[in-house]
Amino acid sequence: MNADIIEEISIDCVVFGFNKQNLEVLLVQHAEGESKGKWGLLGGWVKTKESTDDAAHRIVYELTSLENIYLEQLKAFTDPDRVISERVITIGYYTLLNREDYNIKAGLKVFEAKWHKINEIPDLIFDHNEILNFSLMHLRNRVRQAPIGFNLLPEKFTLLQLMHLYEEILGVELDKSNFRRKILHMKLLVELNEKQQEVSHRAAKLYKFDSEIYKKLTEKGFNFEF
Missing domain, CATH: 1.10.10.10 (Winged helix-like DNA-binding domain superfamily/Winged helix DNA-binding domain)
Structure with missing residues (x-):
């Protein structure tokens, strides 16, 4: 196997919600791996025989029980140092939800799935703060052009x-x-x-x-x- 070939592709999803007066984002507290106990976006690996779109929906469902939601692809985040221990490219997705329409349940791989106000975001794992900020910028541009x-x-x-x-x-x-x-x-x-x-x-x-x-x-x- 050529050591220069990138093998790891992940998905990270930004889930925005509106709670009557506050814009919030759904975060999960990891229960395993090097990020155990830390907060991050909804993320996971792409399986060999699935598209990134299918992987995004599967990951969101496995972590929070959310299903049948619309996810829009943002872009690839490719900084070689975004994950210290290995070379990982991640594909970002985002969506908008009316919180009252969904029941969030934390999956087995996370301690907790919790909504956070957009102006009260903690330090997240890897480059997840950067991905979130990019998603918010994209959202702000989109709402000026379409409802x-x-x-x-x-x-x-x-x-x-x-x-x-x-x-x-x-x-x-x-x-x-x-x-x-x-x-x-x-x-x-x-x-x-x-x-x-x-x-x-x-x-x-x-x-x-x-x-x-x-x-x-x-x-x-x-x-x-x-």
Whole structure:
């Protein structure tokens, strides 16, 4: 076997979730190997006879019981020193989830699977902080071009909830009146004859997405700068 041939390919998945007001990422605490006890992204090896896409879905399921989720490939991370003990190339993936729709269960290879706020991320194993930062940058670019983050919201939501989502993803504070004017001008939302229920403050109007407009904007893209 030629010692110059790279044999090890892994997968690392960034799973973003939105918890009402906070953007979070799912991390696992490893239960074995040199990274035992440390936190990292959802990762594992690619098997000989599976594609990287199949490997990504298998790994996520084995570590957290999450299945039937959409995973988008980011890029390969190839720094020769990303893993000290051996030469490993990893393929990064990411996804966005509405946390309330999924039940997370830690697999046998990890002590714990836990959501962390995006601004409270610990030091992760290997180059996982770099992979996470790249994923977040990619996410911020994408939400300005397509409504990909909207699946993090419930079916019916307020304009304030939508604004909080974009503030969390973009890492900025948005002007409430400007956001309202621009989002309503897009004709993307359907105003419902309903208001929030069981809230201590003044109940706000509820909206949902116009599925046809949503589909068109997703296909052709748009400028979503605020």
